[in-house]
Amino acid sequence: xxxxxxxxxxxxxxxxxxxxxxxxxxxxxxxxxxxxxxxxxxxxxxxxxxxxxxxxxxxxxxxxxxxxxxxxxxxxxxxxxxxxxxxxxxxxxxxxxxxxxxxxxxxxxxxxxxxxxxxxxxxxxxxxxxxxxxxxxxxxxxxxxxxxxxxxxxxxxxxxxxxxxxxxxxxxxxxxxxxxxxxxxxxxxxxxxxxxxxxxxxxxxxxxxxxxxxxxxxxxxxxxxxxxxxxxxxxxxxxxxxxxxxxxxxxxxxxxxxxxxxxxxxxxxxxxxxxxxxxxxxxxxxxxxxxxxxxxxxxxxxxx
Amino acid sequence: xxxxxxxxxxxxxxxxxxxxxxxxxxxxxxxxxxxxxxxxxxxxxxxxxxxxxxxxxxxxxxxxxxxxxxxxxxxxxxxxxxxxxxxxxxxxxxxxxxxxxxxxxxxxxxxxxxxxxxxxxxxxxxxxxxxxxxxxxxxxxxxxxxxxxxxxxxxxxxxxxxxxxxxxxxxxxxxxxxxxxxxxxxxxxxxxxxxxxxxxxxxxxxxxxxxxxxxxxxxxxxxxxxxxxxxxxxxxxxxxxxxxxx
Numbered sequence: 421x422x423x424x425x426x427x428x429x430x431x432x433x434x435x436x437x438x439x440x441x442x443x444x445x446x447x448x449x450x451x452x453x454x455x456x457x458x459x460x461x462x463x464x465x466x467x468x469x470x471x472x473x474x475x476x477x478x479x480x481x482x483x484x485x486x487x488x489x490x491x492x493x494x495x496x497x498x499x500x501x502x503x504x505x506x507x508x509x510x511x512x513x514x515x516x517x518x519x520x521x522x523x524x525x526x527x528x529x530x531x532x533x534x535x536x537x538x539x540x541x542x543x544x545x546x547x548x549x550x551x552x553x554x555x556x557x558x559x560x561x562x563x564x565x566x567x568x569x570x571x572x573x574x575x576x577x578x579x580x581x582x583x584x585x586x587x588x589x590x591x592x593x594x595x596x597x598x599x600x601x602x603x604x605x606x607x608x609x610x611x612x613x614x615x616x617x618x619x620x621x622x623x624x625x626x627x628x629x630x631x632x633x634x635x636x637x638x639x640x641x642x643x644x645x646x647x648x649x650x651x652x653x654x655x656x657x658x659x660x661x662x663x664x665x666x667x668x669x670x671x672x673x674x675x676x677x678x679x680x681x682x683x684x685x686x687x688x689x690x691x692x693x694x695x696x697x698x699x700x701x702x703x704x705x706x707x708x709x710x711x712x713x714x715x716x717x718x719x720x721x722x723x724x
Numbered sequence: 725x726x727x728x729x730x731x732x733x734x735x736x737x738x739x740x741x742x743x744x745x746x747x748x749x750x751x752x753x754x755x756x757x758x759x760x761x762x763x764x765x766x767x768x769x770x771x772x773x774x775x776x777x778x779x780x781x782x783x784x785x786x787x788x789x790x791x792x793x794x795x796x797x798x799x800x801x802x803x804x805x806x807x808x809x810x811x812x813x814x815x816x817x818x819x820x821x822x823x824x825x826x827x828x829x830x831x832x833x834x835x836x837x838x839x840x841x842x843x844x845x846x847x848x849x850x851x852x853x854x855x856x857x858x859x860x861x862x863x864x865x866x867x868x869x870x871x872x873x874x875x876x877x878x879x880x881x882x883x884x885x886x887x888x889x890x891x892x893x894x895x896x897x898x899x900x901x902x903x904x905x906x907x908x909x910x911x912x913x914x915x916x917x918x919x920x921x922x923x924x925x926x927x928x929x930x931x932x933x934x935x936x937x938x939x940x941x942x943x944x945x946x947x948x949x950x951x952x953x954x955x956x957x958x959x960x961x962x963x964x965x966x967x968x969x970x
Contacts, residue, residue, distance in 0.1 A: 422765040422899070427935035427941055431765050431899035480954050486960030487967075528795055528806050536803075647953045654949030658941055662952050663762075663934070669956060693848030707909075710803040716872075718865030719806070721793045 427661035428472045430643070431661045434667060436466070437529050441671020442482070442592055448616075448672070449679025451635070451688070456481055456613030457702060459544060459668065460534075468664070470531050474521070474612030475659030478649035478669040479612045485643040487673040492636030499587040499633050503640040505594050506601030506619075510645035513605020518652040528721060537611055541687040541706045545617055546699030553693035560689070588629045588637075596627060614642040617699055618655070628721055631688055716718045748920035751783075751910040756843030756924075758897055759931035768898040769926065772892040773910060780913040782826045782841050787818025787875075791851075794862045794869075796929045810862040811851040817848060817902035818875050822882035822893045839918055843867050843878055857892050862956055874898040879892050882930075903928050927963050 440462050456477050463473035491496055524530040574576040579593035592700030600622045604615035619638040623629045629637070655658040683691060745956035751773025758767055771783055774891045788852040792815040795806040848863050875898070883893040895908075906926040909917050920921055930938055 421761065423763045424760060424762050424899070424934050426930065426937040428901050429903075455851070459758040474738055475892045479956055482753070483956035483960035485961075486957055487819070488960075490961075490964035514787055532805050557921065578796075608804045647957075650953050650956070651946070651949040654941065654952060658945055660941070660949065662937060662948075662955060665952065665956065668775075673960055674967075677963070677967040693962065698811070704728045714797055716865070716869065717797045717804075718869060719795050719797070720866060721795065722790055 421601070422457070423470075423663065423667070425661050425664050427659065428468050428476075428664060430467060431641040432466060432468075432664075434446045437664065438671040441668040442546070442675035443671075443713035444668075445484060445672030445675025446679040447675075447695075449676035449681075450683035451489070451616075451620075451679075451691055455484070455672070456608075456611070457617055460612040461538070461702060461706065463664075467663075469659075470534055471521075471525060471657060471659045472661055472664075474534070474610070475650070475657060476661045476668070477612035478488050478646045478653060479493060479660050479662065479665040480672060481608075481646040482643060482650060483665075484672045484676055485614060485639045485646060485668040487722075488676050488680065489636060489639040489643060490679070492639060495636075497633050498640050499585060499629070499637045500640070502585045502590070502597055502627075502629070504590055505583070505597040506604070506637075507641040509598035509603075510608070510641055511599030511603035511648045512585070513602035513607075514609050514645050514648045514652060515605075516602075517606040517609025518608070518649065518656060522656065524610075524629060529680065533709050534611060537564055537707050539703050539710065541607075541611075541618060542699045542703035543707070546701075546703055549692050549696030550620065550700060553689045553696055556689035557693065560587065573701075588633055590627060590629065592627060593623070604641070605645045605648070608645050609652070610644075614639075614646060615694045616642060628704040634695075635683075687694035739954050749781075749909070749910060749912040749922050750774050750922065753908065753924055753926060756902070756926055758928040760901075760903065760925065760929065760934060761932050762934050762959070765901060766901070767897050769895045769897065770892060771895055771908065771910070771924075772890070773922075774889045775912055775920075776889070778888050778914075779919070780827065780830070781885075782824070782827060782839075782910070782911045782913060783822045783883060783893055783895070783924075784839065784841060785818065785820040785822075785895055786840075786907050786911040787902050788816070788906070789814045790817050790902075791815070791865060792817075794860070794863070794866050808858075808946070810854055810858065812848050812863075812866065813851045815848055815866065816846070817904070818897075818906065819843075819870070820876070821878040821894060823878075823880050823893065824883040824885060824891065826880050827913065831913060831918070833917070835918055839921070840907065842875060854879045873900060875900070875902070897928065901928055903930060927960075 423429045423436045441692040444455040444459045460473050460477050464470055524533045536641045577604045579595050583594040584591050600619060604619050607613050616638050620634050623634045650660055754770035791811060791813045793809050793811045795809040797804040798807040836842055840846050850859055867876055883891055885891045908926055910922045912920040919940045
């Protein structure tokens with residue numbers, strides 16, 4: 421069943437897009453990440469222009485995060501106060517990101533910039549996740565191994581503007597969640613990802629947040645940064661295709677519901693290992709596309 | 725659907741055949757409007773006409789002209805990055821030629837050039853001065869990329885004659901056809917010369933829901949953004965509520 425996308429100005433198979441939404445939604449519900457890092461490359465792969473993929477992805481992430489956050493909300497796994505500080509940083513970051521996106525687009529380097537940031541971020545984070553999850557699994561096999569310190573005090577704890585976050589039992593500088601949110605916001609705008617794959621590890625390792633709260637809280641703040649990104653992309657670049665977003669959403673929210681349930685059955689380290697493998701896989705694929713000789717060295721762009 | 729359309733085309737061919745006595749060449753389209761609706765997957769338009777005697781016919785379909793930038797990737801520090809670029813400010817977004825016979829040998833190059841018959845004779849002027857070698861290279865790349873998207877092409881023998889005078893051809897427009905005003909040039913060729921030409925307009929336009937969405941997104945981008953967010957919120961909420969009981 422073919423459907424014409426009014427903004428992307430192309431015709432796609434509706435069932436294919438629904439299926440893509442469902443698969444990515446399942447993974448997003450399972451790991452508490454937005455899934456944008458899979459969806460944006462998939463959309464570009466079926467021929468949607470990069471700019472439209474990124475803009476539309478922001479829009480569909482609004483819906484996906486809402487439906488995702490509800491499940492966590494009911495279980496009380498959202499730290500609203502911490503999320504609010506993060507989203508303030510997120511909105512500022514989104515504005516900066518949309519501005520950078522425009523500059524790169526005019527220079528004709530947006531595609532390579534998107535690919536490079538994917539390879540760099542996904543490669544680094546996926547690699548770290550793999551190492552950490554493997555270590556955790558090895559530790560589980562050796563019950564005699566010594567237990568690590570409850571939490572360490574590094575320079576991150578010396579930052580000013582300390583705030584209490586009772587839900588997470590944290591007393592940390594507000595600059596930390598603000599900064600993490602800011603980086604997340606830039607990523608939403610440039611890469612069309614919620615930034616969950618970056619926010620989740622940052623919240624676990626930098627903030628030492630309780631793992632149970634991490635997925636819900638990151639989804640909570642992603643709702644607002646993606647909403648801001650949708651508005652800005654629609655207003656400045658006109659790259660939000662509601663038709664495509666709707667198709668992705670229908671598939672995505674259904675998948676996310678099942679994913680959340682499936683995620684409950686996985687152990688934390690297993691989930692992180694699996695996510696790490698997927699993230700590294702996507703990074704390797706994109707890195708290969710950057711290095712391999714392109715099928716056609718020349719490409720077209722409408723406009724001068 | 726197929727049969728009545730064919731009948732109609734036949735009737736019209738008969739009609740233009742009568743009026744063709746006065747003129748050397750008469751041609752028309754089965755449809756002057758291609759409507760891009762939500763279910764649009766590409767379409768075919770029938771062009772039919774009559775001549776006042778034997779001859780060859782070439783049909784040149786040209787889409788709206790837009791600036792197109794061609795970029796060339798070069799390996800830089802191991803990865804392929806866009807480096808050189810050439811902009812063609814007046815490149816046709818769509819260009820298809822259908823002929824009744826191979827014309828390269830029979831028609832003189834100046835004639836082909838003048839009427840822009842064939843991809844080799846398509847007029848593509850660069851924005852800034854570039855060397856002839858580079859122009860040729862980027863011009864070829866533009867045509868190759870457009871051909872891959874199904875937006876440029878030539879088809880020899882696609883114009884078929886019924887007898888000496890009546891001719892018809894099917895022009896295919898793929899799903900990614902650019903919107904705007906198209907011109908269709910029908911040329912009658914006799915003794916290696918273009919002896920008669922007729923121009924017919926064709927409009928490719930979004931219609932219905934997809935047109936409304938496009939207009940809204942362009943006209944009121946902020947309101948569009950707000951609605952897009954509201955829609956996503958509602959959809960996400962509904963889905964979560966629906967799945968609560970599962």
